[in-house]
Amino acid sequence: MSENAHDLRTIIRRPQDCSEKTIKTFIEMVAAGGEADAHRVEHSLPYTDALIISMIGNTIVGVSALLRPRTSYLKHLFECAGEPRMCNPYSLESCWLSVPPEHRGKGIWQHNNAAKRVYIGNRPYHSVRRVENKNVADLSKENVYEHVGKDFYSPISKDKLRLMAANHDLVFDPKKTFVYM
């Protein structure tokens, strides 16, 4: 039976609410994307805030995640970009976006991203992209982000990196917190 992209839906799950099968598929799909190896994803997955899973019917056709990064790593990123005062400990890292080649061009990336933005609301978040990866490092394609400081090299990657942030104040305001309203 052919897949119908009109049946595309994106669900957001905390890792503790996912079945082992879903977790396994998630890890394999991220690893196949080539931006993170399976071992690293498996290790970090319990620390994620949410997994964002796009499906056509019952088939997972794209994934991404919101990670609560290590505080020292977060500081490192903003220092490398030359904007340490923008570092916000509440910022989630948008990462591990992967859409298998056979499902590209169906609007999955957009769908996944839109669901993520609704889930995040006005919470600060950021993303690290390889500068040479023009598809995802181009800020004009995602106008919610702003380019933080300057592109940089870091020990975490051999590639030149770009830090992008959304809902961040130019200087972190420690008085701000989360209010249920």
Next chain:
Amino acid sequence: MSDQKPDVKTILRRPIDCAPKLLQNFIDIVLIGGEVPVANLRRGVPSADMLFFAVLEKQIIGVSCLRYPNANFHKHLFEKAGVPEMYNPLSLEACWLCVKPEYRGVGAWSSIFKARTEYTEGRPTHALHRADNKLVSDPVKNMGYSQAGIDFYADTSDDKLCLIVKNHDPVFDPSKKMKYC
């Protein structure tokens, strides 16, 4: 001799910011309480929202946690208590409170509770305790918690349980979110 209580401090750490040794220390202390299987802790601790460590003279003497429980289990609790309409997916569970026996009575419980209250200010939280555990039930009701529904038996315990909540609406309002401000 002075009857002043020692100066117990509570520090907050997200699991991803904890060294493996510190996470193990957390688990070991919760296991002293004898109420949580080790497998639950190994699986659940990394996905906790926040870990609390009561410290006296550089020794960790007590711990606690805030976490998002598995959604099915979370719903199950409110159904068992007879108030399914109060179920709030944004509610954090306060759990795994344990103070080393040799340090009970020095203020660890109060210190953890104060830190937890400050952290969750205005945010929906819930907790589960044995209905006959008056050591817990009476003080927490003085700290803004109230019982949700009725005492009940659940598959996870041989004891009758009491579900307590704070900042929960009588009926969950899906238009309310956590906003950063």
